[in-house]
Amino acid sequence: RLYDLGARKVxxxxxxxxxxxxxxxxxxxxxxxxxxxxxxxxxxxxNAGLRNLVTRFNRRLPDACFVFFNSYFAFQDLLDNSGYY
Known part of the structure; x- marks a missing residue:
């Protein structure tokens, strides 16, 4: 639906x-x-399924750009390396 409304960068x-x-x-x-x-x-x-969905969207909708942000591992990095933040 977002694509139909003109969204191209998600x-x-x-x-x-x-x-x-x-x-x-x-x-x-x-x-x-x-x-x-x-x-x-x-x-x-x-999240693995969601990443696959983003990949499929990018293949099926070549004029769009879907980006997957893995906040799960960003948070894990924060926990593992809290001294760096």
Missing amino acids: VVTAIGQIGCIPYELSRLSRNGSECVGNINRAVQMF
Whole structure:
């Protein structure tokens, strides 16, 4: 629909690490601070499908530019290298 309305440059953002948000930590984390792996694995599977969808859009709509921003790994980098930020 966005394409039909004239959108040609679109950024599609991945879902972040939902298993690390406070609500999920309080509900499902073993110690209240460790991210919930099952949720984050499901998010990674969803994001992989989303990335494939962006690739398909770029193939099918050559006059458009869809960009996939992987916020999941951007956040992981922030966690892993917090001293650099």
